């Protein structure tokens with residue numbers, strides 16, 4: 001068996017689900033003939049035909065809206081955003097149409113919206129978005145962000161099988177990263193939505209993170225172990241909605257210190273909610289302030305020097321972790 | 328169609344127009360009495376358009392109605408009781424009191440629930456039609472919007488998408504002269520909204536939206552076109568909003584001469600005159616229809632008023648649907664209770680928008 005990339009894992013998940021279930025189909029810009037801007041759906045058109053791999057006009061509202069219509073009919077559409085940044089063009093279809101549908105009408109909406117997310121690829125202000133906080137805040141949609149190749153496949157399969165709108169945010173920096181190549185199980189598997197995973201155990205502090213930042217945090221943890229003798233636990237949330245409050249709290253109860261790391265901007269980010277949750281529920285367990293490392297409150301910049309300064313990285317994580325350890 | 332069948336059908340159309348008007352009149356009274364809260368939108372003058380357009384449909388077709396389309400709901404079998412429970416925000420309303428107005432739907436009976444963001448239902452209509460096309464069905468989707476909604480991006484994306492994909496959708500624009508206080512002269516710069524069709528590569532027609540038989544003919548043609556697999560069609564029904572935008576709007580921005588002119592073209596009175604001239608409507612049959620309408624409305628209001636209010640303890644409930652298999656709507660067995668979308672899983676009971684769907688009543 002060969003090790004596959006994170007991108008190939010996504011591709012496998014969609015292909016296998018489309019083979020397994022005729023109600024699954026893919027629609028988006030350039031997904032058919034071209035195989036997708038990043039080639040996630042290369043070869044799909046040949047295998048599944050143009051009715052299940054639909055090249056759409058450049059119309060995010062129509063893509064997401066018609067996915068909603070198809071889901072109302074009991075299909076399981078996967079709506080691809082060419083870059084996740086363009087999800088704003090279909091925002092209303094998500095927050096008003098999709099997210100409130102079951103709650104209002106009792107009609108389930110099994111629908112996946114996915115697309116290349118995140119920075120580090122010199123994409124500039126319109127091709128680097130981490131839009132999770134908007135949807136994390138919105139009741140009625142599940143939000144997942146896989147960090148590993150295994151999870152990329154398992155979470156996407158779970159998302160496709162879920163009976164609700166799911167936003168699946170795949171980090172495009174991870175797409176072809178050689179160190180993320182992994183041999184995946186030959187048999188069918190899912191990674192359940194709403195389950196975090198502890199990537200590294202430690203007793204001195206917990207880092208809560210998700211997406212590509214998981215790898216930065218693991219590197220920081222190694223450095224802190226080597227240079228400071230600190231045992232840092234790294235929790236990969238994997239799902240933001242539903243949030244695995246149990247795993248988060250169980251970890252923090254053991255380590256008594258929390259650092260939250262995300263690539264998205266600081267204010268009103270996912271970290272703010274995590275901090276509030278811990279302050280409310282685990283106040284007595286905390287031996288230091290809840291600290292955060294996130295992007296500055298500014299749009300995502302283009303110039304490589306600015307991008308480097310913008311993205312949270314190992315250096316900043318290590319520095320803030322040391323401050324926290326000193327408490 | 329025999330003479331008797333035709334007479335029956337015409338009286339049925341008249342009944343639905345009268346029922347629509349009567350339901351709205353009662354809704355207004357309930358609003359003025361403070362028993363309905365929030366925005367109340369009615370559609371006096373639209374009855375020929377909404378009833379006429381819906382009369383062209385068959386079983387298995389789907390409507391994607393908007394806020395002034397009570398006539399469509401009623402023709403397609405939505406229960407007046409459900410409508411009144413919805414207006415009175417009861418716990419047994421189709422949205423369980425989560426939402427109000429005509430924001431109701433039931434896919435098994437081909438009604439897509441609207442949201443307040445006008446225009447946004449049109450791409451959803453495309454998705455429903457896409458599935459009909461995929462499943463090789465001969466059913467169609469009839470989606471509506473106002474003149475104001477034609478200025479949204481969603482309208483244009485939907486029409487283009489439907490045309491490119493050759494989807495079985497009929498788009499009906501209810502041009503009632505105003506979008507809230509905005510006259511059509513500030514909304515678009517073309518003569519007739521059906522001209523938009525040309526730009527997307529679909530047929531387009533405008534029709535007198537206050538003439539129910541003309542509406543049925545023109546929408547019927549569009550429906551035939553969509554049903555035959557030739558793709559979408561656009562119809563502009565030209566009518567007028569003779570009341571305020573909502574029941575809280577005095578609409579003093581509408582020139583009174585203009586309003587008078589349209590009041591004189593009242594679609595129900597026109598149809599009545601036609602039926603009378605044809606000898607189809609007598610004083611007696613008219614009284615019979617009126618008493619039937621009154622009984623239905625009285626029953627709906629009484630039922631709703633006797634219905635329970637939503638339980639505040641459920642305020643955080645129903646955000647996510649449960650796990651389990653989902654049926655493709657319209658396939659045999661799709662209402663088997665093992666499917667998560669067969670019943671309303673929030674209540675464990677059938678979706679409550681429907682009484683019964685009238686049988687196919689198409690052409691005259």
Ligand SMILES: Cc1ncc(C[n+]2csc(CCOP(=O)(O)OP(=O)(O)O)c2C)c(N)n1
Pocket residue numbers: 395443444445446472473474475476477479501503505506507568572
């Ligand atoms: C996208 C959107 N913007 C604004 C509103 C607020 N609003 C409610 S009704 C309305 C006018 C709608 O006009 P039109 O589409 O012509 O329908 P009509 O009410 O005349 O039937 C407006 C602006 C809305 N509902 N949706």
Ligand SMILES: [Mg+2]
Pocket residue numbers: 473474475501502503504505506507
């Ligand atoms: Mg209007």
